[in-house]
Amino acid sequence: MCTYATVKTAIEGSAKGPGGRWFAVTDGVVYFDHPVHAMAEHTLNIDFTAPGDGPSARVAVELTAASARTLIAAIQAALDSAPAVLTV
Template structure:
């Protein structure tokens, strides 16, 4: 049986669009697990949600390890090019 990896919770400020439309988000959760749909045995899972609204507000991603690494690099690059970066 596949076990879920440790969950890293990150406080975020932003918004996400799910099945119910746009929602303000305040937390991201990153972990590894056996995916529901991604065609791999293990995936990096990213859940972004509004903690007050609960799991129904969740926007979820299942990424291959290679895709997760590419996304991480692209996010760092985009944040580095952002005007007014901190």
């Protein structure tokens, strides 16, 4: 079953893309659906993109639901461990 559950957000950061080239990412897209490559029926898929730089300015991740939840907890723990003044 396709969920088509997609969330788009503006982001600020950098990603290492094809050929090891770093580029600024401006858009994040998160969706839960069939993966392209991961060996799972459904995955949480995250795309970090810079649309203005063309289709190659993209980094994609496909995670199982369990791995995505673990990553959420790890991100929260890392942010919580840093001094508040640095995470504004």
